[in-house]
Amino acid sequence: MKPVERNEIVDYATYEEMRDEFRAEVMKAKALRRVHIGEHLTLLFENHLTIRYQIQEMIRAERIVKEADILHEIETYNELLGGEGEFGCTLLIEIDDRAVREEKLRQWWRLPERIYLLMEDGSRVWARFDERQRGQDRLSSVQYLKFYTAGQVPVAAGVQMPELQGETALTDEQREALREDMRN
Numbered sequence: 001m002k003p004v005e006r007n008e009i010v011d012y013a014t015y016e017e018m019r020d021e022f023r024a025e026v027m028k029a030k031a032l033r034r035v036h037i038g039e040h041l042t043l044l045f046e047n048h049l050t051i052r053y054q055i056q057e058m059i060r061a062e063r064i065v066k067e068a069d070i071l072h073e074i075e076t077y078n079e080l081l082g083g084e085g086e087f088g089c090t091l092l093i094e095i096d097d098r099a100v101r102e103e104k105l106r107q108w109w110r111l112p113e114r115i116y117l118l119m120e121d122g123s124r125v126w127a128r129f130d131e132r133q134r135g136q137d138r139l140s141s142v143q144y145l146k147f148y149t150a151g152q153v154p155v156a157a158g159v160q161m162p163e164l165q166g167e168t169a170l171t172d173e174q175r176e177a178l179r180e181d182m183r184n
Contacts, residue, residue, distance in 0.1 A: 001088070002184055003078040004052045009070060012060045019060070026053040032177040035157045038166035040104070042092040043115070043145075043157050047181040051077045080144050085151040087178070089127075091115060091143040105138045107163065112139070114161045117147045117154035124158075125149050153178045 010018075026049055033045035044050070055077050064070055082088035091112070095101035112129035119125060127145040134140070147154075153175050158167030170178070 001081045001083075001181060002048050003081060004048060004055060004074055006071065006074060008052055009055055009059065009074065011065070012056075012063055015056050015060055019056075022053070022056070026050060029177070032174055033181075035168050035170060035174065037115075037157055037159050037168050038164070040093060040095050041115075041159060041166070042094055044090045044092065045178055045181065046080050046082075046088045046090060048081070048184060051081055054080075082146055082148075085182075086146050086148045087117070087154075087181075089145045089147065091127075091145050093139065093141040093143070095141075101141065102138070105141060108161070109134065109137065109139055110161065111159070111164070112143050112145060114164075115145060115159050116157070117149060118156035118158060118167065119149065119152055120155055125154070151182050153182065 015022075029047065029049050030044060033047065033050070035043045035045075037043060055073050058064070058073050058077075059070060064073065080088045080090065093101070093105065093108070093111070095104055112127055112134065115127040116124040125147045127147055129143055129145050133143050154170060155175070156167050156169045159165060
């Protein structure tokens with residue numbers, strides 16, 4: 001996927017003026033790329049637009065103006081995009097109860113390596129992930145995953161652990177959105 005370039009990022013004051021319209025466009029894109037797996041897991045397939053939005057929101061929230069800091073945000077968020085033939089995804093572990101969430105983040109320490117995409121031929125592509133998001137005894141509730149699919153679009157996403165299993169079929173609309181992302 002094409003990374004976000006510096007000339008696509010505007011200052012936070014300019015962004016404020018266009019934010020509502022831009023945000024509405026991004027939320028529509030995210031809706032097509034959001035896959036819920038069971039009760040507590042959400043996989044968000046990232047693309048150029050969603051990453052550009054994350055960069056703009058960070059610049060806005062932090063009131064970032066220094067060029068070096070802007071370039072750092074661009075570099076950091078571009079890492080979330082998949083490379084050639086690859087999908088980049090954000091995995092959100094969503095548990096409202098703090099005590100339960102803390103317990104599950106310890107119990108599910110192996111979760112990132114147990115997330116997969118199901119391909120049309122029935123094969124599974126297992127996630128690659130950043131070990132820095134997994135501490136000695138617990139996970140972060142946000143994980144960044146990559147799936148090398150050789151440019152193919154999955155038909156489902158799932159998790160396979162003894163204590164946590166589930167699989168969600170992607171809709172035709174989701175698959176078409178991902179197909180379009182793979183072309184860009």
